[in-house]
Every structure is written in C-alpha cells, then in structure tokens.
Amino acid sequence: MKTIEKLKTIRVALAGNPNSGKSTIFNALTGGHAHVGNWPGVTVEKKEGKFEYNGYNIIATDLPGTYSLTAYSIDERIARDYIVKEKPDVVVCVVDSTNLERNLYLLISLLELGANVVLDLNMADIIEQRKIKIDTKRIEELLGIPAVMTSGIKGTGLDKLKEAIVKAKDRKGNSVKINYGKEIEEVIRKIEEQLDGIVSPYPKRFLSLKLLEGDSGIIEEVKKAGYENVVKTALQESSRLEKEFGFDIETEIIEKRYGFIEGIVHQCVKKLTTIEEKLTVSDKIDKVVTNRWFGIPIFAFMMWLTFQLTFTIGGFFADYIDTFFGWLAESSSAWLLSTGAPNWLASLVGNGIISGVGAVLVFLPNIMIMFLFLSFLEDVGYMARAAFIMDKAMHAIGLPGKSFIPMILGFGCNIPAIMSTRTISDERDRLLTILINPFISCSARLPVYILFTGIFFEKNQGLIVFSLYALGILIAILSAKLFRTAIPKLKGPVSPLVMELPPYRLPSLKVVSIHTWERGREFLKKAGTIIFAGVIVIWLLASIPMSAEYASEATLIGRLGKVFAPLLKPAGFPFWQAAVALFFGIIAKEVVVGTFGTLFGGEENLPIALSKIFTPLSAYSFMVMSLLYIPCIASIGVIFRETNSWKWTAFSVIYSLIVGWGVAVLIYQIGSLLI
Amino acid sequence: MMALAFGRPGEEFEVAELRGGRGFIRRLSEMGIYPGVKLSIVSNQGFGPIILAINSTRIGIGRGMAMKIIVKPLKTKEEIP
Numbered sequence: 001m002k003t004i005e006k007l008k009t010i011r012v013a014l015a016g017n018p019n020s021g022k023s024t025i026f027n028a029l030t031g032g033h034a035h036v037g038n039w040p041g042v043t044v045e046k047k048e049g050k051f052e053y054n055g056y057n058i059i060a061t062d063l064p065g066t067y068s069l070t071a072y073s074i075d076e077r078i079a080r081d082y083i084v085k086e087k088p089d090v091v092v093c094v095v096d097s098t099n100l101e102r103n104l105y106l107l108i109s110l111l112e113l114g115a116n117v118v119l120d121l122n123m124a125d126i127i128e129q130r131k132i133k134i135d136t137k138r139i140e141e142l143l144g145i146p147a148v149m150t151s152g153i154k155g156t157g158l159d160k161l162k163e164a165i166v167k168a169k170d171r172k173g174n175s176v177k178i179n180y181g182k183e184i185e186e187v188i189r190k191i192e193e194q195l196d197g198i199v200s201p202y203p204k205r206f207l208s209l210k211l212l213e214g215d216s217g218i219i220e221e222v223k224k225a226g227y228e229n230v231v232k233t234a235l236q237e238s239s240r241l242e243k244e245f246g247f248d249i250e251t252e253i254i255e256k257r258y259g260f261i262e263g264i265v266h267q268c269v270k271k272l273t274t275i276e277e278k279l280t281v282s283d284k285i286d287k288v289v290t291n292r293w294f295g296i297p298i299f300a301f302m303m304w305l306t307f308q309l310t311f312t313i314g315g316f317f318a319d320y321i322d323t324f325f326g327w328l329a330e331s332s333s334a335w336l337l338s339t340g341a342p343n344w345l346a347s348l349v350g351n352g353i354i355s356g357v358g359a360v361l362v363f364l365p366n367i368m369i370m371f372l373f374l375s376f377l378e379d380v381g382y383m384a385r386a387a388f389i390m391d392k393a394m395h396a397i398g399l400p401g402k403s404f405i406p407m408i409l410g411f412g413c414n415i416p417a418i419m420s421t422r423t424i425s426d427e428r429d430r431l432l433t434i435l436i437n438p439f440i441s442c443s444a445r446l447p448v449y450i451l452f453t454g455i456f457f458e459k460n461q462g463l464i465v466f467s468l469y470a471l472g473i474l475i476a477i478l479s480a481k482l483f484r485t486a487i488p489k490l491k492g493p494v495s496p497l498v499m500e501l502p503p504y505r506l507p508s509l510k511v512v513s514i515h516t517w518e519r520g521r522e523f524l525k526k527a528g529t530i531i532f533a534g535v536i537v538i539w540l541l542a543s544i545p546m547s548a549e550y551a552s553e554a555t556l557i558g559r560l561g562k563v564f565a566p567l568l569k570p571a572g573f574p575f576w577q578a579a580v581a582l583f584f585g586i587i588a589k590e591v592v593v594g595t596f597g598t599l600f601g602g603e604e605n606l607p608i609a610l611s612k613i614f615t616p617l618s619a620y621s622f623m624v625m626s627l628l629y630i631p632c633i634a635s636i637g638v639i640f641r642e643t644n645s646w647k648w649t650a651f652s653v654i655y656s657l658i659v660g661w662g663v664a665v666l667i668y669q670i671g672s673l674l675i
Numbered sequence: 676m677m678a679l680a681f682g683r684p685g686e687e688f689e690v691a692e693l694r695g696g697r698g699f700i701r702r703l704s705e706m707g708i709y710p711g712v713k714l715s716i717v718s719n720q721g722f723g724p725i726i727l728a729i730n731s732t733r734i735g736i737g738r739g740m741a742m743k744i745i746v747k748p749l750k751t752k753e754e755i756p
Contacts, residue, residue: 067705072698098731102707126731214697250697254704255711262711282733283717283726293721388735392723497724497737498706 010169011086015079015110016094017103018065019502020097021122022510024152025094026062029162032514034062045422045518053162056169062087062155067102069109070210071217073425080217083115084201089169091115092161097127097134097149102271104261111143111176114203118164119147125154133270133339142264144175170523177205180256183245187212187237194230198222212238213250282503286385295389302382303408306373310412311443314366321365325666326359344546348539351550356587363413363588366443368520370412374420375515379507383423386497391497391659397477398484400424400494403433407476410440412471414635416519417442417567418642426495434642436651439633439659441469447590447625455607464620468627475628475659534633538587551598557583571625572618572668582625588632617675621668677748678717680725680741687715688746695743704742706734713749 009332016022026034028051047062061083069078085090093110095103100121110117121127122135127149128420136147146164150157159345179185191208200207200221211234219231289298333350337343377383383405391401402424409417418437424430426449449468453461483490541557546556553562553576561576561583577599585592600609614622630653631639640649676691690712693700703709707729717733718726725741727734 068701070701070705072701072705099707099729101712102705102729102732105705105707213701248700250700251693251710254700256712258704258709280731283728286718286726286733290718292722292724358705387728388724391735391737399740406701496740497735498702498708499735500706500732501726501735503731503733593716 005051007055009059009366010090010165011059011088012060012090012092012165013063013082013084013086014060014087014092014094015063016065016120016122017067017096017106017107020065020094020096020103021152022065022094023062025092025120025122025150025158025161026060027511027514028152028155028158029060032510051162054166056166058162058165066106069113070213070215074427075425077217079114083110083113083659087201089116090118090165093119094120094122094166097121097123098130098132100134100265101258101261104264105257107143108176108178108257108261108639112178112209113147114169114202114206116171116173117145118161118168119143119145120161120195121147121149122152124149124157125151131271135268135270138268139264142267174364178257178260180209183241184249184252184256187234187241190237191230191234195227195235197221198225200225208234209253213253214238218617264379280503282381282501285504285514286501289382289385290298290389299306299386299389302377302386305375307412309373309567310366310370314341314369317365318362321358321362325354325361329354329358344543347543347550348536351542352535352539353532356539357532363444364520364524367413367416368516368623370409371416371519372512372516375417375512376507379505379512380514381502381504382597384501388497388501391646395494398480398494399433400426400429401497403429405472406433406437407440410437410442412443414438414440414442414631415638418635418638419519421642428490429495430490431648432480432490433642434639435483435648435655436476436479438480438635438639438652438656439472439628441472441627444589444625444632447593449584449623451593451596451606452610452614452619455610455616456616461494461583463622468623469661471624472627475663479655479659503626530638535587538584541583551580551584551595567661568569568625570669571621571664572672573614573622575613577613578622582629585626586630588634588635589626591627617668617671621664621671624667625660625664627660628656630657630662676745677716678742679727679744679746682716682718682719682725682746682748684716684718685729686748687713687750689713691747692745693724693743694700695746699743702741707732708734708736708744715744716748 013020014026016025026047034047034049049060049062051058051060056164061082063079063088066073066076068081069076069080071080091110093107095107097103107117107119119139121136121139127134134149136149139147146168148157148164150161180188180603183466188205188208191211192204195207198204198207202210202218202221207218207222211222211231222228222231241247241249241252288294331352332354333346336346336349346577374383377386386405387401389401390404394401394404403421405423406417406421409420410483414437417440418434421430421433421437424433445468446465449465453464457464468557485491538557541560542551542555544556545554548558552558557580558576561579564579565574565576568578577596580599581595584595596606596610600606610619630636636649636653640646640651643649679690681690682688690708690710692710693703693708703753708714708727711731714727716725717728722738724735724737727736
C-alpha cells in the first residue's frame with residue numbers, strides 16, 4: 001500500500017554563549033526568514049525559523065544567548081524552561097571554538113539537564129587561520145554526543161550540521177556524567193534518594209546539583225512539589241561539607257566542571273604553533289577607544305555623527321512623507337465626500353486616521369536610519385565598549401553603564417530607546433532605565449521649543465533650548481536616584497560590570513539590514529495598533545458634537561480643555577487651548593504645534609496670538625510641561641510592551657504628569673517672584 | 676597573591692580565589708573566570724574598568740569586581756621581553 005509521505009517534523013533549539021555566532025548559524029540554517037515573537041510572559045525576543053532537509057521539516061528556535069542555565073537572568077530562565085518544558089527533539093549547542101573552555105561550560109549545563117545535544121563547533125575558519133586542530137572524533141567519543149565543525153560566516157559545515165540533527169533526532173538524552181568527587185557524589189546520591197517519586201521535568205541528579213548550588217528557581221520548584229525537607233537537607237549537607245573539608249561547595253562544583261572541560265580540551269585540541277597571542281588589532285583599537293581621556297570624547301563624536309546623519313538624511317524623507325500624508329488626508333476626505341459619504345466619515349479618515357498615523361509615520365525614516373547606524377555600531381562591536389567606558393560615570397547615578405545607550409537614543413526618539421533596554425540583563429536596572437527614559441527630550445519636542453523660543457526668546461533661543469535638554473537629563477537622573485532609594489522593587493545595588501567585549505568585525509550589509517528591519521518593524525506594528533486606537537479616541541473627542549467645528553471650544557475636547565484649564569493656572573497658562581494642545585501632544589509631542597495652529601486659525605497667526613496669552617515666563621513653563629508631562633502614545637505603548645505591566649505603565653504616566661506639572665508650577669511661581 | 680585590580684597591562688595571572696557571594700562566583704565562573712584559569716590584562720588605566728584576556732576572549736570588568744579576584748602572578752611586566 002502506498003501512502004502519501006508527509007514531511008516529518010523535527011524541533012530544534014539553538015543554545016549558545018553570546019558572541020558564539022549562534023545568530024549567524026540560525027540565519028544560515030533558516031535562510032534569514034525568521035518569525036519573531038516574544039517569549040511568553042516576557043519581552044525577550046523569540047525567533048523561530050523553518051528549513052527542510054532530507055525529507056524532514058525542521059523547526060528551529062533560537063534560544064537567548066546565555067553563559068549557563070541558572071535562574072540568574074531572564075534569558076537563562078527562558079532557555080532552561082524551553083528545553084525542559086517544550087522538550088525540543090534536538091538541542092544544538094553552538095560554541096566559539098576559539099574559546100572552548102568557557103563555551104563548553106554551557107554544554108555541560110545542557111548535558112546535565114538531560115538534553116539531546118548536538119555540539120556545533122563554530123568559527124572553524126578562525127581555528128584554521130590560527131593553525132589549531134580540533135579532534136571532533138575524540139570529542140564525540142569523550143562526550144558521547146555528535147559534534148560538527150561549522151563556520152557560520154563562511155557558511156561551511158552547515159550540511160553536516162543538518163545531517164547530525166536528523167541523525168540525532170531519535171536519541172534519548174545523553175549519558176555524560178561528571179564526577180564531582182567522593183564527598184559531593186555521596187551527598188548527591190543522598191539527595192536523589194530523598195527526591196524519590198518527585199514529579200518534575202528535570203532529572204533528579206540535575207535537581208540535586210542545583211539544590212547544592214543554591215539555584216533559587218530549582219529551590220522553588222522542589223518546594224512546590226512538596227519536598228521542602230530536601231531543600232533543608234541540601235543546605236545542611238553543603239554547610240557540613242564546608243565545615244568538614246573547608247571548601248565552598250559551589251566553587252568546588254564549578255571547579256570540577258571546568259576540570260572536566262579542561263581534560264577534554266587537553267585531549268582534543270592541538271595548537272600546531274606555539275606563538276603566544278600578541279595584541280590583536282581589536283586590542284589596539286581598544287587602547288584608543290577605551291582610553292580614559294579619549295574614550296568619552298570619541299563616543300560623543302560617534303553619537304553626534306549618528307544624530308547628524310539621522311536628522312539630515314531622515315529629515316529629507318520626513319518632509320516627503322509629511323507632504324504625502326497631508327495630500328492623502330485631504331484628497332481622501334474630498335473623495336469620500338464626493339461619493340456621498342457622511343461628513344463624519346470623511347473627517348474620521350482625513351483628520352483622524354490619516355493625519356494621526358501620518359504624524360507618527362513621519363518619524364519612520366529617522367527611526368530606521370538611527371537603527372541602521374546603531375545596528376552597525378552594535379554589530380561592529382562598538383556598543384559594548386560604549387557601555388564599558390560609561391560604566392563608572394553611570395554608577396554614580398545608580399545605573400549600570402549599559403543604561404547609557406538608551407539614554408542617548410532618547411534624544412532621538414524614546415521608542416527605540418526604550419526598546420534598546422533589552423540588552424540590560426538585570427531586571428531592576430532595566431525597569432529603572434525604561435522609567436526615566438521619557439524625560440530625555442526627544443526630537444519630537446524640538447518643534448514645540450522652536451515655536452515658543454522663536455516668539456518669546458528670540459535672542460537666547462539656543463540657550464533656552466539647551467536648558468530644556470539639560471532639565472530633562474537632570475529630572476531623569478534625579479528620578480533614577482529617587483526610584484532606586486524609594487521603590488522597594490527597584491532597590492538594591494547596581495549590577496557590577498562584567499561583559500564580553502567581542503572582537504571588532506565588519507558586519508555584512510545583510511546582517512545590518514536584518515537587524516535594522518527587525519527593530520523598525522516593531523515601530524511600524526505600534527503605529528498600526530496602539531497609535532491607531534489612540535488617534536481614533538482623540539478624533540472622537542475632537543468631533544463630538546458633530547455640529548461644532550473640529551477641535552473647537554464647543555467639542556468634547558474643548559470642554560475637557562476648559563475643565564482642565566484651571567489646573568494649569570499655577571503654571572501660568574490657564575487657557576483651554578493650552579490644555580487641548582497638551583491633550584493632542586499625547587499623540588506625538590510635536591502635534592502641540594499643529595494643534596495651536598488649528599485652534600488659532602493657521603500657524604502663521606501664532607506669533608501674535610500666542611504672545612497675547614503667554615508671557616516669556618509662562619511660555620517657558622509651558623515648554624517645561626511639554627517636555628515632561630506625559631510620554632506620547634507610542635512611548636506609553638512601548639513602555640507597556642517592554643515592562644509587560646499595566647502597573648508600571650500607569651506609574652510612568654502618572655509620575656511624569658505629576659513631575660511635569662510640579663516643575664512647571666515651580667518654575668512659574670519662583671519666576672513670578674523674581675520678575 | 677594579589678588582587679587582579681593591581682595587575683598591569685601585559686601581565687599574566689592564574690586566578691586563585693574569587694572572594695564574594697554566590698551570585699558573584701556564579702557570574703564570573705559562567706564568563707570563564709574561575710579558580711585555576713589563566714588570564715592576562717589587556718588594559719588597566721588605574722581608573723575605571725579593566726579589560727582581561729582569556730584565550731582570544733576579551734572581558735570588561737568593573738574595578739570593584741577586580742578587587743575581589745585574587746590572582747597568582749605568572750609573568751610580570753619585567754619578565755616580558
């Protein structure tokens with residue numbers, strides 16, 4: 001009997017250290033067509049891709065890059081959970097062959113977890129260049145798992161890797177067992193016995209080891225399963241060992257693992273030449289870019305260049321997009337009216353959706369170009385250095401060096417800035433960095449400053465704008481300090497710096513464009529969902545009742561403006577127009593300018609109209625309010641996505657509203673006394 | 676024996692001890708800094724973080740952490756020709 005043969009599916013997970021070339025291997029296997037989503041419950045990116053080999057349909061999942069599988073960071077928890085709970089058929093462990101010792105540490109963790117591992121010895125091209133020989137046959141014998149050599153960059157060895165995956169699919173785990181020495185082995189056996197009958201996806205030996213290592217996630221797991229007394233035993237046993245033999249059990253376990261690894265490396269790796277590694281080109285570059293005197297100026301120059309190019313090139317396209325949406329809004333409402341559609345529909349489409357979404361999409365070129373440069377700097381390896389040189393200064397304000405990049409990006413746009421906090425592994429540091437970001441004055445606020453300083457501070461325009469930027473930074477720093485000391489969830493020391501500085505390399509255009517697109521797409525998605533919804537709400541407020549003119553005093557938003565105007569009195573601008581402009585500013589900060597334009601019958605009337613209701617002092621306090629008062633809709637959306645919590649999102653909105661109002665009032669009141 | 680933070684560029688060491696809590700030991704060990712490993716200093720400017728070399732990997736590490744890594748000198752500056 002003949003049956004139609006369906007492709008059999010093999011699920012593969014890719015694990016590996018950061019900088020092991022795992023992403024390159026993933027892209028090479030899947031042809032760069034990955035589905036990007038989020039891991040459940042967290043906002044760490046999850047990449048999945050498919051490829052076919054030898055009649056098998058292979059689904060590959062790219063696990064986050066990790067150094068081991070403790071519960072230490074979100075990334076490691078995700079990787080561990082995926083392997084244990086989703087049980088992929090095969091786990092490919094991608095290692096950097098030029099630094100086998102450390103990379104094999106993760107392999108050991110995977111093996112102890114009971115995964116069905118295929119070892120991918122990556123960076124074969126560099127190994128060859130350095131005249132190092134790795135005996136893969138011997139590794140296979142010693143570890144009892146398949147091993148292949150690949151070069152993700154050169155694209156060699158990939159077929160062998162695919163074949164190894166297919167061959168390994170029916171293997172059941174592995175049989176590697178590290179001997180931790182008589183004393184520890186006895187304790188492990190004892191704990192394993194006590195764990196008898198436990199229902200857990202983890203192997204018992206793994207659980208015992210992790211209990212001895214004090215892994216918080218596993219302790220929870222074991223407690224939940226009702227084996228609380230075993231946790232106690234593990235604690236007692238480790239302190240007994242410490243007393244009797246004088247060693248710290250965790251250090252001992254780690255040393256035994258590395259001892260095992262060194263044994264393997266010693267037997268399988270031969271250096272044909274014995275030339276000591278001298279300073280490489282990378283080290284020479286680092287001598288300059290991480291120099292205590294030059295480091296920061298060089299970084300400042302890089303950032304200046306990035307912004308300069310972003311805004312000159314981006315601005316060029318932005319103008320066209322702006323014109324295009326203006327035309328589209330007008331002509332589509334005209335067309336709708338001509339087909340006999342009701343007024344409100346034409347207004348919704350023209351004033352609401354197209355103008356609103358257009359106002360946000362205008363930033364797309366800026367954002368894409370900024371991402372292009374930043375992806376390039378990151379792929380080159382420079383971003384790690386930036387975090388390195390800023391670490392000391394950032395510690396002073398209660399943040400790690402890695403938080404500096406999101407702060408800098410905030411000057412361009414808070415959205416990519418908040419998204420870029422993903423590289424911060426410590427959850428507290430990351431949350432803190434997200435929460436202070438909206439105070440960094442993004443480029444969308446510049447039009448507001450330009451409008452007001454042009455009218456009220458003609459002589460000191462530059463100085464006044466600069467003072468607003470400085471104020472934003474100051475508020476961000478003070479908030480960081482405040483949050484760190486006052487919010488229990490954010491308390492604690494700044495995580496100290498330990499980070500790999502990958503060797504500099506010129507990334508391919510394809511890699512940089514993939515990374516740029518992956519980031520830009522997020523922004524587009526937002527424009528299509530959250531911003532779209534927000535725009536409709538504001539349009540509704542500005543159109544009801546239909547009898548009134550759009551966004552006039554008689555509409556809901558006008559009336560709301562009137563309700564809120566008295567609240568703005570202490571800040572010096574108790575006008576409903578100001579309140580309405582601030583409302584619209586939530587869509588995007590520069591919409592404040594357009595709103596004043598609409599309310600006063602055209603932007604050309606603004607110099608006269610605004611100087612009638614504002615004084616220089618209240619104009620300044622209005623600018624301060626625009627700077628601080630609330631993140632724009634897109635930022636709010638991205639804060640929600642990145643914190644995955646309505647609570648923190650609401651906190652961010654309310655806190656900034658209070659701070660914005662408070663500082664504006666403070667400035668107006670103190671200013672009134674002085675003048 | 677000395678703290679790694681006092682090593683100078685070009686000098687080589689063997690890590691003898693990690694003086695810190697569990698999180699500290701775990702974090703460094705995962706990154707390949709563990710008792711017995713040989714490393715050298717690429718950059719130490721007497722200020723701010725230090726750059727280490729372990730084989731071909733470069734690791735940036737805060738000065739505070741480097742104070743808690745106790746090392747045994749293998750090759751000092753004077754011995755390097």
